[in-house]
Amino acid sequence: MISESPELGLRHAEAVLGRVLLSPEWLPPGTRVDRWEVVARLGAGGYGTTYSVRRAGRPQGRLYALKLSRRPGERWFAREAELLTRVRHRSVVRLSTYGVWRLGPVEHPYLVMEYVEGESLYEWALARNPTARQVTGLLVQVLEALAAAHREGALHRDFKGDNVLVAPDGKVKVLDWGAGWYAGAPVLTATARLPPGSPRYYSPQLFMWRVLSERRPGASSPYAYSVADELYAVGVTFYRLLTDQYPAAQWGMPREASEPHGLRSVRNLNPYVPEELSEALMRLLAFEPERRPESTALLADELRQRLVDVGPAWNAPLFDWRERTASGSRTTLEAEEVRGPVMPGQEVALRDARVRHLEAVRRLREARELRRRDPAKVAAAEARSLRAIQARVCGGRSHPLFWGAFAVLLVGPLVAGFTVWGLRRAVVHEEPPQAVSGARNVQQMAPRPGPEEARRPSTGTSPPVPFPQEKEAMTPPSPQQAAVIPTPARSGTLKRCSAAVGAAVLTACTGAQVRPDASRCPTGSLEAMRKLGLNKGGGASVYTDVTQPGLGSEKLIVHDGPIVSLVIQQYGNLPEGTRLYGRLWTGEGRVTGRYTKAELPDGSIYPVCFVYGNHDGGEWVEGSKPGAVRMPRTFAYTVVHEFP
Numbered sequence: 249m250i251s252e253s254p255e256l257g258l259r260h261a262e263a264v265l266g267r268v269l270l271s272p273e274w275l276p277p278g279t280r281v282d283r284w285e286v287v288a289r290l291g292a293g294g295y296g297t298t299y300s301v302r303r304a305g306r307p308q309g310r311l312y313a314l315k316l317s318r319r320p321g322e323r324w325f326a327r328e329a330e331l332l333t334r335v336r337h338r339s340v341v342r343l344s345t346y347g348v349w350r351l352g353p354v355e356h357p358y359l360v361m362e363y364v365e366g367e368s369l370y371e372w373a374l375a376r377n378p379t380a381r382q383v384t385g386l387l388v389q390v391l392e393a394l395a396a397a398h399r400e401g402a403l404h405r406d407f408k409g410d411n412v413l414v415a416p417d418g419k420v421k422v423l424d425w426g427a428g429w430y431a432g433a434p435v436l437t438a439t440a441r442l443p444p445g446s447p448r449y450y451s452p453q454l455f456m457w458r459v460l461s462e463r464r465p466g467a468s469s470p471y472a473y474s475v476a477d478e479l480y481a482v483g484v485t486f487y488r489l490l491t492d493q494y495p496a497a498q499w500g501m502p503r504e505a506s507e508p509h510g511l512r513s514v515r516n517l518n519p520y521v522p523e524e525l526s527e528a529l530m531r532l533l534a535f536e537p538e539r540r541p542e543s544t545a546l547l548a549d550e551l552r553q554r555l556v557d558v559g560p561a562w563n564a565p566l567f568d569w570r571e572r573t574a575s576g577s578r579t580t581l582e583a584e585e586v587r588g589p590v591m592p593g594q595e596v597a598l599r600d601a602r603v604r605h606l607e608a609v610r611r612l613r614e615a616r617e618l619r620r621r622d623p624a625k626v627a628a629a630e631a632r633s634l635r636a637i638q639a640r641v642c643g644g645r646s647h648p649l650f651w652g653a654f655a656v657l658l659v660g661p662l663v664a665g666f667t668v669w670g671l672r673r674a675v676v677h678e679e680p681p682q683a684v685s686g687a688r689n690v691q692q693m694a695p696r697p698g699p700e701e702a703r704r705p706s707t708g709t710s711p712p713v714p715f716p717q718e719k720e721a722m723t724p725p726s727p728q729q730a731a732v733i734p735t736p737a738r739s740g741t742l743k744r745c746s747a748a749v750g751a752a753v754l755t756a757c758t759g760a761q762v763r764p765d766a767s768r769c770p771t772g773s774l775e776a777m778r779k780l781g782l783n784k785g786g787g788a789s790v791y792t793d794v795t796q797p798g799l800g801s802e803k804l805i806v807h808d809g810p811i812v813s814l815v816i817q818q819y820g821n822l823p824e825g826t827r828l829y830g831r832l833w834t835g836e837g838r839v840t841g842r843y844t845k846a847e848l849p850d851g852s853i854y855p856v857c858f859v860y861g862n863h864d865g866g867e868w869v870e871g872s873k874p875g876a877v878r879m880p881r882t883f884a885y886t887v888v889h890e891f892p
């Protein structure tokens with residue numbers, strides 16, 4: 249029998265606990281990792297497991313994502329931390345901190361990143377029936393994220409749809425930079441000469457290099473992964489998203505002159521994809537690296553500008569809707585199966601041909617199934633996004649009444665103070681209001697280029713206006729505000745303060761069913777609408793509720809509360825495909841509504857003042873009752889300068 253000192257026994261027990269009870273791969277909720285407390289396990293990847301966490305002792309605090317290394321001392325973590333520190337971009341997941349967690353006698357590196365609420369790019373596309381505009385909007389964001397890395401001399405090297413999260417508001421975050429590289433990065437493995445990406449995303453050059461190097465082990469130096477390889481991986485991702493197959497699946501297929509490498513174009517596989525988008529993706533997938541776009545940033549700019557003025561094909565769903573087949577109808581398989589007499593000696597050949605045929609039909613049917621979208625699932629996904637957006641606009645975890653009181657008691661006097669200060673300064677300096685409002689325009693308006701700017705080369709650096717702005721458009725009128733246009737320096741503060749008061753006054757997030765009083769459209773919204781070329785009284789058609797897909801001629805039921813409508817007719821610079829965020833009130837006999845935010849298909853957001861229908865809203869259709877009103881699926885919005 250071996251006798252152990254108490255200290256050794258303790259260490260041993262600690263090690264057992266660490267290794268057996270607390271595996272870094274399965275930390276139960278509540279586990280402390282340094283000052284972070286595990287909320288849930290999000291999933292596991294090649295190097296580690298990711299958890300949602302909060303700061304310990306802050307049960308209502310913000311969520312973060314903590315990626316914990318599976319193996320002690322994993323060196324890819326330092327690489328990822330270094331890359332995320334170098335590459336700061338709105339579409340790259342943000343690193344908060346990193347460290348090493350001691351679990352028993354071993355040390356596991358970890359990274360703490362912003363928590364991104366969203367779905368992977370592929371999940372996003374499967375749960376929706378996106379338009380070419382939306383997909384291109386995502387492609388542009390992805391390219392901009394990678395361009396930011398390339399500017400820093402860094403490469404992601406494992407780009408794929410699974411490493412891209414799409415938030416409910418359509419913003420993209422590129423994750424998983426652990427396989428990345430930057431100039432001067434230390435060599436982490438002496439033996440592996442292939443970059444650590446996924447083979448389906450390998451460019452033809454990388455693929456051929458791999459085949460050759462397997463035949464001649466030790467003959468060559470490590471593969472020099474380049475921007476051209478990264479661009480190819482982006483092409484593969486969007487090719488898969490739009491056609492439900494990988495380009496590699498077509499290698500070895502019979503070739504035609506028009507498809508020199510046997511790669512059928514995106515449009516050939518999915519005719520709903522506009523020619524230009526298909527061409528852009530096929531350029532990314534060009535066999536010769538020198539035929540791929542010169543740079544990620546240039547392609548992003550080109551596509552962003554292309555989105556400014558596109559035809560209706562860009563706003564149509566990219567996939568067929570799934571229809572229920574009539575009961576008793578025969579399947580393609582049964583209909584196409586070959587039967588009848590067989591020539592002597594042909595049985596085996598016929599049987600093989602039949603097996604091959606059935607297999608081909610099965611694969612085709614699977615692909616067709618994937619390329620059809622289920623209206624119920626799409627509606628559910630849209631509803632999920634809407635709820636998430638609302639939760640965020642309403643502050644999510646905080647109690648609205650608390651913030652309402654906070655705004656009225658604390659921020660209200662601040663607004664008054666600023667306003668009086670503003671008045672005094674305006675009097676003292678005699679600033680010409682027009683010039684001031686013009687300066688503000690440049691700094692505060694969303695980045696989408698108007699027709700004029702669209703012709704100029706874009707720098708691609710202007711960030712979209714941050715999402716939650718509904719509160720801003722709810723600013724109640726005040727005599728002082730009506731008289732003073734704030735100066736650029738303090739307009740942001742003033743806007744935020746007044747927004748908070750507005751939110752409190754109207755209890756927009758508390759689910760109040762009472763229509764608020766008439767109110768003047770905030771200055772910021774008026775400026776935004778002027779910039780968009782939207783005149784008072786103008787308007788266009790909308791699809792009333794994005795969460796209720798269906799034929800335009802059919803009716804739908806609307807309720808009191810938040811609504812997201814889809815613009816289906818261009819007016820001014822507000823294109824088709826724009827989403828309008830607002831609220832409906834079903835009232836008595838009429839539905840009224842206010843939209844306070846417009847999200848353009850390129851992701852830029854503008855505060856606006858629109859009403860649903862005309863000033864009186866829309867009349868109930870027969871069969872309606874308060875709280876559940878039948879309305880036409882397509883309706884209209886009207887631009888107002890005052891909410892009635």
Ligand SMILES: Nc1ncnc2c1ncn2[C@@H]1O[C@H](COP(=O)(O)OP(=O)(O)OP(=O)(O)O)[C@@H](O)[C@H]1O
Pocket residue numbers: 290291292293294295296297298313315341361362363364365368410411413423424
């Ligand atoms: N910052 C984040 N916010 C929210 N979810 C995240 C975040 N980072 C990762 N996840 C999710 O956690 C899960 C696990 O991610 P992880 O990076 O550990 O592995 P993976 O991406 O699935 O695999 P691999 O790293 O091998 O490609 C994934 O579902 C991913 O979407």
